[in-house]
Amino acid sequence: MSNERYALNKGLAQMLKGGVIMDVTTPEQARIAQEAGACAVMALERIPADIRAAGGVSRISDPKMIKGIQEAVSIPVMAKCRIGHFVEAQILEAIDIDYIDESEVLSVADDVYHIDKTNFKVPFVCGARDLGEALRRINEGAAMIRTKGEPGTGDVVQAVRHMRKMNGEIRKIAAMEKDELFEEAKQLRVPYDLVLYVHEHKRLPVVNFAAGGVATPADAALMMQLGAEGVFVGSGIFKSGDPAKRASAIVQAVTNYQDAALIAKLSEDLGEAMVGINPSEIKVIMEERGQ
């Protein structure tokens, strides 16, 4: 990937900021999401909650199904490939996807190496639990980062933990003396240049969204107040009672995330939220995949 291409790819993530990216499994859901104000959709065969319930190996979605969603909407379409599965990524690039999510939601294809994302023209977003993971993914060519959270749970606790941890580490590096950055780069297992960037700019070099367990307008606004630049909502919308209404409410809560009176109003009569499961109740911990 040339520097110009990387800049274009980081730029697309900048255009998504302040928006909500929604998981969809059918063209119909994609249209509902777009109508409700999604800034992009994530096309996948099963939402994380169902992947969790189904168990077994989960892989890239059927390209035909992804194409159906591409035809249904005018907003960007993202899709997931397995961590390390660069051929699944090649397939997604071949069908002209707008963004690839190298995602822990699917099974892991390579338990040592992530995809060398610099080999691709198409942009990648990757999950991270802390600053070290985020910078390692960026070093591999990711043009956007999201917290991992714990997908398919409807429980926001891990996304909060990951966002707080990342921002805490950024503040720590910003406050360091310059000669301390070399050791910090070693500790984080990342190149010095990326640590220097964080020190100088007090932020990641790419856009950072919240993901994993966001289920309500209040969850979304919480993540925004904690410093997320936008929000992914996976199972939370189409596992709830009134997807269109909930989706629209989450979009508005992300725009006016500091207006509690408005968020209160948006939270009224949304119908049933996704049931949700606690981290202590789940067997598969997706956030631990790919570090």
Added chain:
Amino acid sequence: MKVGILALQGAFIEHEKIIQELGAEVVEIRQRKDLEGIDGLILPGGESTVQGKLLRQLGLLKPIQQLINEGLPVLATCAGLILLAKTIDQEETAHLGTLPIVIKRNAYGRQLASFDSDIDMPPIGHYPAIFIRAPYIESVSDDVDILSVVNNHIVAVQYHHQIGLSFHPELTHDTRIHQYFLSLIQPSNQSS
């Protein structure tokens, strides 16, 4: 001089930083009350479907339309240009509709078709333009000035106090377009 920046969704912070660097005051427009006392308005890049929907839900569409029709200078980039356009190709409804052009959304294709180009744009001259899932302008009414054409497609126009660009000046370090926009804000419009 106070410049409002529509902050519903998209790359509004990038515009804010440039305007502040150029010494003007910035206010983020999220609700109707934020529009009070602004001397100019920037409509940033992002997703036009999202921004258009939020403009309506938050009751901002009519007030902004009125301000622009009354002469408020406006700089619109990418999705912002789609909001301004009077006609959107293949779509029934426009948004603000104050700029008499026909715009085509995602005109070049998906992200793999995004590109950058050194364009020629009077009165600025050469400018490094970044096009991301960009629209282009299919046609303009006679009184609209065409500022730049790339590969036979119109990518920049000016119509009195409205500047419309299909690319992203907020993603470059070159501030000349924002300077030009600030120069359109007449002293008589200034609050202080």
